Amino acid sequence: MSSILCAVVLVLFHHWSVKRGKRKLYKAAALPPSAEKALHDKDALDVIIVGAGVAGSALAYTLGKDGRNVFVVERDLSEPDRIVGELLQPGGYLKLVELGLADCVKHIDAQRVFGYALFYEGKSTKLGYPLEGCGVDVAGRSFHNGRFIQRMREKASNLSTVTLQQGTAFALIEEDGIVKGVKYRVGGGQEREVYAPLTVVCDGCFSNLRRTLCTSKPEVPSCFVGLVLEECDLPHKNHGHVVLADPSPILFYPISSTEVRCLVDIPGEKVPSVASGEMANYLRSVVAPQVPEELQKPFLAAIEKGSIRSMPNKSMPAFPVPRPGAILMGDAFNMRHPLTGGGMTVALSDIVLLRNLLRPLRSFHDVSALCEYLEKFYTLRKPVASTINTLAGALYKVFCASPDRAMQEMRQACFDYLSLGSVFSTGPVALLSGLNPRPLSLVAHFFAVAIYGVGRLMLPFPSLNRLWLGTRLIVGAGNIILPIIRAEGVRQMFFPNTVPAYYRAPPSK
Known part of the structure; x- marks a missing residue:
């Protein structure tokens, strides 16, 4: 008692x-x-x-x-x-x-997150955060x-x-x-x-x-449509899940011990109407077939529940x-x-x-x-902020489907490069996670993906068509990342110590 x-x-x-x-x-x-x-x-x-x-x-x-x-x-x-x-x-x-x-x-009820699982055309790969030496409590958190x-x-x-x-x-x-x-x-x-x-x-x-x-x-490259999945076990526990779908990515990650957030990216500023049922129909017919099999049932249940929300994704x-x-x-x-x-x-x-x-x-x-x-x-602030900003913009463009064969190859090359493991996955994930936000490392890995894609095209033997496609792939990669870097500021991003303000001392008064 x-x-x-x-x-x-x-x-x-x-x-x-x-x-x-x-x-x-x-x-x-x-x-x-x-x-x-x-x-x-x-x-x-x-x-x-x-x-x-x-x-x-x-x-x-x-x-x-x-x-x-x-x-x-x-x-x-x-x-x-x-x-x-x-x-x-x-x-x-x-x-x-x-x-x-x-x-x-x-x-x-925040959940610890230890990395990502990437899904593309029936294949998947798991990418862990490089947390060695960071402390036992250090991980991502979702909530x-x-x-x-x-x-x-x-x-x-x-x-x-x-x-x-x-x-x-x-x-x-x-x-x-x-x-x-x-x-x-x-x-x-x-x-x-x-x-x-x-x-x-x-x-x-x-x-x-x-x-x-x-x-x-601010610009609006796309919109997120949000759902909450209940009674759902993710294929990889304590990981975010990214599906490289058509036309653009789908995200899943836990936000509590019983709920999983799903974000469906839709390119452009306009999305199908939720009130008219057009959105629900789009999610059922276009998105659901591309969702991993283990998540399709709770995904469809979330659509039926009707709590569908959307918001613009802004970039500035x-x-x-x-x-x-x-x-x-x-x-x-x-x-x-x-x-x-x-x-x-x-x-x-x-x-x-x-x-x-x-x-x-x-x-x-x-x-x-x-x-x-x-x-x-x-x-x-520029080196850290610009690295994270540039990676977000570039990765979004690479992960979106494209009718351009060169960009299709770039998307496949990115998935395969990350699937190699070792430094090929830990390097990019360290950038994404904010553990190593270095601009030069970002540029090196981004163009390494493009060169890796060209190498894939040259096998088992090169041809004029493959060489031309590889050239377009390299040019396409540059067209993705270089305008973002230019907008962020090349000098401030890579050479901040050449900016006079870098050496400003506190006011003496």
């Missing part, structure tokens, strides 16, 4: 503690006294963060832990419900550990995006230096070309202003704020416009195709870098000097 009573007490205590945490998180909607002071005292805050997604929440916690007074404005503080941002690569997990946020993947974000928001809001406010930011406050703060609306349309020497825009949905700080525009290289008093991070100024799941790794890597740059500064009030100094951030 006593053991039952203890169990009941523990359950009630856990329920109370969870509710208490949620009250603290949402109490910001009523604006606590510290935030009320910030509305009237322009020296009360150090940083304003627009957006409390992965980047905004992690940055708020990181700066707040360093003693900075942080004010975060977020459109909706309820748990997000998204179909992407559910796979954190091992490289991103290591950054999460470095930021002190590793416990945010605990108690949300419900909303649960992960709520854990980070709660952790940030538990700091006395961080205030979360639910509201919609709609304009930057500027004086003489210097960003002084943010205007935002709370419930009922009431407008408020908040001031700080540094404003960080992390949410790409605030396009009017982003446009004043960035010249690049980083072209920031340095503005005193403001800086861009996260999806606000840099996006890549989500095929490789590299977005959170880039964001967390950027936060570690920004934290390290800001730590030596006693204050941020010398905004002109700070703006000049933070150009170093945009330079230092």
